[in-house]
Amino acid sequence: MSALSHGLPHRRLRDREGLRALVWLAPWLTGVAIFFVYPLLSTVYFSFHRYDMYTLEFTGLDNYRYLLHDPRVRTSAANTLWLVAVMVPATVLFSLALAQLVVRLKAGAGLFRTIFYLPSLVPAAAGTITFVFLLNPATGPWNQFLALFGIRGPDWFGDPAWSKPSLTLLSLWGCGQLMVIFMAALLDVPRHLYEAAAIDGAGPWRQFRSVTLPAIAPVLMFSLVTNVIYALQYFSQAMIASRVASGVTDSPGSSFTPGYPEESLLTLPQWLFQVGFRDYTMGYACVLALLLFAASMIFTLLLLRQFRRAGEVS
């Protein structure tokens, strides 16, 4: 009886709050409908058509069949996978190491944090051009520096084998955001846990594995997953590096093939951009878009599971 008399007004209150929420959320929900749901459905629709912005022709599964025979899909997917498998872990580990170092500093910690953080704010275009200059084999300072030690530096952005590692260096330089996130996580680990571990005779490595790692695991996972998803979208730096290193501009009509050198920097989003907005084969571009969507959804679901486990959603 009491449950009933309690339940009813409560439910009415909840419903009223639901109505208020709907009013407050209406603009955003409209945005989701226009910029997320509609284009996603539309992408599926176009993927079964040939479309060049003028004529629309139903072609069934042709676009999907072509996907299997497009050599550039294999190249660009492999390049994107490389970024996910090498660049992301390298950046995350480096940021964590850097954070570990900075939280241990007694003198000038603020100054060092600023120095390590600042490059992450540098615009992608500016940072990429800077690294193409630094690493250029003719007049660049980096290979001159290596020469001091008798090392002949490679052609970095001009060599298909070294172009992705060059971008990885750029990514390490811009790891400041991640470093600050990890610093906050490290400083949140209760000090007494380390003291207890030290009394138990745990060395630095053991302390890291048994105390630090479990404590920062959620933040680490979150960073890893979000950075994998960002790597799937990786576009600007790769495209700018290709352009500046090859010296070709990309105004519509010019013959710029993305991915210089030898398509080693051609990522999946770049190929999609080329197919859709330079060649105007938009139906096929939608197939590539769905491929990218599937890949990113896998990791988004991982992220959502993380949130659920952390009790974030209640």
Next chain:
Amino acid sequence: MNATITTPRQVLASGSRRQGLRARRRRALLWVATHALAVALALMFLAPVVFIGLTALMSDQQALTSDLWPHEWSWANFAEVFEKSALLRWAGNTFLYATLATLFTVVSSVPTAYALARFRFRGRRAAFLLVVTAMMLPPQVVAVPIYLVWARLGLTGTLWPLILPTLLGDAFSIFLLRQFLLTIPRDYTDAARVDGCTDLMTLLKVILPMARPAVAAVALFQFFYCWNDYYGPLLYAGVEQRDLTLSLGLATFKAFHSVQWNLTMAATLLVTAPVIVVFFLAQRVFIEGVTLTGVKG
């Protein structure tokens, strides 16, 4: 048998003193090692900026050589960047894009985040999952249909397709604000309700003053995102030099305006400088804001 008797206490004392000495020496060594490593890394992080600056000040002839130090300081390079390119126009376009998008984002995202964090309603969980999904969606996935809509409206070739959507909220900003608003105890809003505040008044009078750091962080992030954005303007901005943004213009600067690196580096420095200045003006907001982006998992 004339052994001196040492009390346990003495043993302990001398032992701990020796141990203390060793520990202190070890700690000092560790101190030197960590700080030396930090200095070395800091130099490597700063080196690119130093080389941009030095190259930006070289004469045309010298920029073709592998010299690292300018013989004569060509300050005129910076003026030449302005003469040769439409840098001021680019800056104006970028500023307009970033300012309007930031303004719209804050105005639209704060109420949305407030509703997600405060109201109890069915579908609240689903709404949050939708925010995260939208936040993580690669922009390229939905680019084709959205582009076609803007083309039909005749707005391609302008930056409006990048600005107008922010009127309906930005997923990343909503996410960040929601995370922050959840940390504000319910008691405040309940008290406001008891005092007869409407939802809007509660948001403006109670929540917003407390959420100032988060709002500032969201505004700064959005501004920087737009200021640095390359993909969006590449898709939508016009193709004339006067239509470009800073990132677009800079990316084609070397091919269009300069054979040597010196002018390109001067332009790079000019594009980066405002970002650095803003950072130093609002350093705390940045660091606190970034910390917020990493919360929870």
